[in-house]
Amino acid sequence: MINEDIKRVCVEKCSGNLKLVTSDIQKDIVSACAIGTTNSIIKDLGDSLFAILVDEACDVSNKEQMTVVIRYVDKLGHVVERLLALVGVAKKNMNISDLFFLVTNVVNVVRGSCKRHDILQEIQLAKIKETLENGELSNGQGLNQNTTLKRGGGGDTRWSSHYRTLVSLEYMFSSILDVLDLIVKDMKLSSDQRHEAHNLLKSLQTFEFAFSLHLMISLLGITNELLQALQRKDQVIVNAMTLLDDISSFCAKHDIEVPSLVDTYVVPGRVRRHVEKRTVLHHFQVELFFQVIDLQLQELNSRFSEANTKLLLCVACLNPSDSFYAFDKEKLIRLSKFYLKEFSEVQYSTKELDNQLETYILDMRSNTHFVNLKGIRDVAEKMVEKGKHALYPLVYKLITLILILPVATATVERAFSAMKILKNRLRNRMSDQFMVDCLIPYVEK
Known part of the structure; x- marks a missing residue:
C-alpha cells in the first residue's frame, strides 16, 4: 500500500x-x-x-x-x-511557581553558552576533588560521577524532569553561585546580563528559595511511592518532617540567613500596610508546606478516584501468578459492570459470564500450557494460541479490555x-x- x-x-x-x-x-x-x-x-x-x-x-x-x-x-x-x-x-501555588521560574532562568543563564557550561563543570570537578581529599566524600565505582545542571521538561506534568533539575541544582549549588558571580564581575558582558546574574544570585541566597527547593525535592522524590499507596497520606508528612533540618544545614553550608520562626513574615515587593500580619512559621508551614501537599493530594485523588481504585483491584484478579491465586469470580463479574456497552444485558447475561468464568478457571489451573505465565498479556497470547479465546469469548473480551487500559x-x-x-x-x-x-x-x- x-x-x-x-x-x-x-x-x-x-x-x-x-x-x-x-x-x-x-x-x-x-x-x-x-x-x-x-x-x-x-x-x-x-x-x-x-x-x-x-x-x-x-x-x-x-x-x-x-x-x-x-x-x-x-x-x-x-x-x-x-x-x-x-x-x-x-503551578497553582505562587511560591512554587516562582521557584520553577527562577530555576529556569538560572539554567538558561548558567548554560547560556558552552564557555559557561565548561566553567561550571570545571568548578564542580575542582570542588569534588577537594572534598575527596578532605575525606568528606567516599570514592568508588558509580560515586561522584560527572554531572551537569539539567533542564526541566516542557510541561508542568513532567515532574520527573523537574525533579532531576532540582536535584542537580542542589548538588551543584555552590558551583552555580560561583559561575553567577563570575558573570557579575565580567566587564566584557552587557550591563543587562550582569544585572540579571546579580538578581539571580541574590534570589538564590534566600531562605525562601532554600525552603521551596527542598520542599519540592522532598515531595517529588516520593511521588512515585504515593502513586502506589494513595491512602498513606501520613507518609508524606512523616518523610517531610526532616525537611527543616535539611534546609538548615543547606543554609549553614552556603551562608544563607535563617529567619526566626516567631518573627513577623515580610512579603517581598508588597506594600506592608495592606498585608495581614503572620509569623515566619505560619508562612512556611501553612502557606507553603501544607498548601503544596494538599495540592498534590488533590491531584492524585482526581487521577485515582474511588471507581478507579475499585477497577484496579478487580483487574488484579486476572493475574495468572501462582496458578491464578488472585482469581475472584465475584470481582470479575463486578469488573464487567464497568463496561456496560460491552457487557449489556441485551447481549449477555451475568449468568453466562458466571458460567464461563467458572469453567475458565478450572481449565486454566489444570492445563499445563497455562502454568508459569507471568502476566495478563501472556494469558491473552496463550489463549489465542490454544484457541481458548473462542471457547471463552466473554472472559477473553474482559482480558482484552484490561490489556488496553493505558497504564504506560x-x-x-x-x-x-x-x-x-x-x-x-x-x-x-x-x-x-x-x-x-x-x-x-x-x-x-
Whole structure:
C-alpha cells in the first residue's frame, strides 16, 4: 500500500524527471508514506476495542505538541501501541511557581553558552576533588560521577524532569553561585546580563528559595511511592518532617540567613500596610508546606478516584501468578459492570459470564500450557494460541479490555524522542503537517 502511494506521487509530480530533489516532491512522498502507514495501522486495528493515550511536550521551537497513541490487542492476542498523529496545541501555588521560574532562568543563564557550561563543570570537578581529599566524600565505582545542571521538561506534568533539575541544582549549588558571580564581575558582558546574574544570585541566597527547593525535592522524590499507596497520606508528612533540618544545614553550608520562626513574615515587593500580619512559621508551614501537599493530594485523588481504585483491584484478579491465586469470580463479574456497552444485558447475561468464568478457571489451573505465565498479556497470547479465546469469548473480551487500559506511556515518550531528532535547531521552522508526516513512518518503521 505504501509503495503504491509513493509510486502514484512520483508519476503525478515528476513528469518524467525522476531526480526527486524538489522540496514539494519530497514532502509529497513523505506524506504518502504517512498515509500508507496510517492505513496499515487502521487495517490491523479493524473493529477491535482500543484505548487512546495522549501527552504533551514542547518541541525545539517551544511550541506545545500533543501526541496521540492507540492501544489495542491484535488478532494474535498481542498488545499493540501505535502512533496516530502529532499536532500543535496551545503551578497553582505562587511560591512554587516562582521557584520553577527562577530555576529556569538560572539554567538558561548558567548554560547560556558552552564557555559557561565548561566553567561550571570545571568548578564542580575542582570542588569534588577537594572534598575527596578532605575525606568528606567516599570514592568508588558509580560515586561522584560527572554531572551537569539539567533542564526541566516542557510541561508542568513532567515532574520527573523537574525533579532531576532540582536535584542537580542542589548538588551543584555552590558551583552555580560561583559561575553567577563570575558573570557579575565580567566587564566584557552587557550591563543587562550582569544585572540579571546579580538578581539571580541574590534570589538564590534566600531562605525562601532554600525552603521551596527542598520542599519540592522532598515531595517529588516520593511521588512515585504515593502513586502506589494513595491512602498513606501520613507518609508524606512523616518523610517531610526532616525537611527543616535539611534546609538548615543547606543554609549553614552556603551562608544563607535563617529567619526566626516567631518573627513577623515580610512579603517581598508588597506594600506592608495592606498585608495581614503572620509569623515566619505560619508562612512556611501553612502557606507553603501544607498548601503544596494538599495540592498534590488533590491531584492524585482526581487521577485515582474511588471507581478507579475499585477497577484496579478487580483487574488484579486476572493475574495468572501462582496458578491464578488472585482469581475472584465475584470481582470479575463486578469488573464487567464497568463496561456496560460491552457487557449489556441485551447481549449477555451475568449468568453466562458466571458460567464461563467458572469453567475458565478450572481449565486454566489444570492445563499445563497455562502454568508459569507471568502476566495478563501472556494469558491473552496463550489463549489465542490454544484457541481458548473462542471457547471463552466473554472472559477473553474482559482480558482484552484490561490489556488496553493505558497504564504506560513508553510509546508516547518514544514519539517525543523522535520529535527532538526530526525537529532540531537546524530545522526549527518545520511545519506541523510535515513533522506529522515524517514522524508517523519514522516511529512505525
